[in-house]
Amino acid sequence: MSRIGLAPIAVPSGVEIKINGSEVEVKGSKGTQTVVLPEPITAAVEDGEIKVARPDENRKNRALHGLSRSLINNAVVGVSEGYTIKMEIFGVGYRVQLKGKNLEFALGYSHPVLIEAPEGITFAVDGATKLSVSGINKQQVGQIAANIRRLRKDDPYKGKGIRYDGEQIRRKVGKTGK
Structure with missing residues (x-):
């Protein structure tokens, strides 16, 4: 029994839901998202809630039931509130700049690293070492x-690199000299 799949999804005011066969279209103040449901899973809107159903108790259908419910819920939250991930850069000379819609990083390489913003994603820079990634698609x-973090992962010895806001890194002790 999928506990996640059985929970109904509350639809906040200002969010429209259209169900076309296996497609669920979610419209809100921040944009529109479409979720395609896998073959045996169905969705219906009842009393301001979305209910996701499966045909039987097959193991695969139970897994798809919970997955489908989570994807629809993420779309509803995305178009109503949006998603934001905040990041910090640590290290001498490491910084980030906003160039138009894109980000330009100085991360100790011989060249600046440019990250282009895909459609639906916005970047915000606060100072030279803090940035946030926002959008409606979780x-x-x-x-x-994750791609930005991978540019310069945290160094466990010196603590330099890019990390999520509030993330704790495990520091290691360097070797002792004689």
């Missing part, structure tokens, strides 16, 4: 943030 926002 998966896309998380993937772009």
Whole structure:
């Protein structure tokens, strides 16, 4: 039994839901998202809530049931509130600048690193060492943030690199000299 799939999704005011067969279109103040449901899963709007159903208790259908419900919920939250991931840069000479819609990083390489903003993603820079990635698609926002973090992962010895806001890194002790 999928506990996640059984929970109904509350639709906030200002969000429209259209269900066309296996497509669920979610419109809100921030934009529009479409979620394609897998084959056996169905969705229906009842009393201001979205209910996701499956045909039987097959193991695969139970897994798809919970997944579909989560994807629709992420779309509803995305078009009503949006998603934001905040990041920080640590290290001497490491900084970020906003160039138009894109980000330009100075991360100790011989060249600046440019990250282009895909459609639906916006970047904001606060000072030279703080940035945020925002958008309506949770998966896309998380993937772009992970790609930025991968540019210069945290060094466990010196603590330099890019990390998520509030993330704690495990520091290691360097070797002792004689």
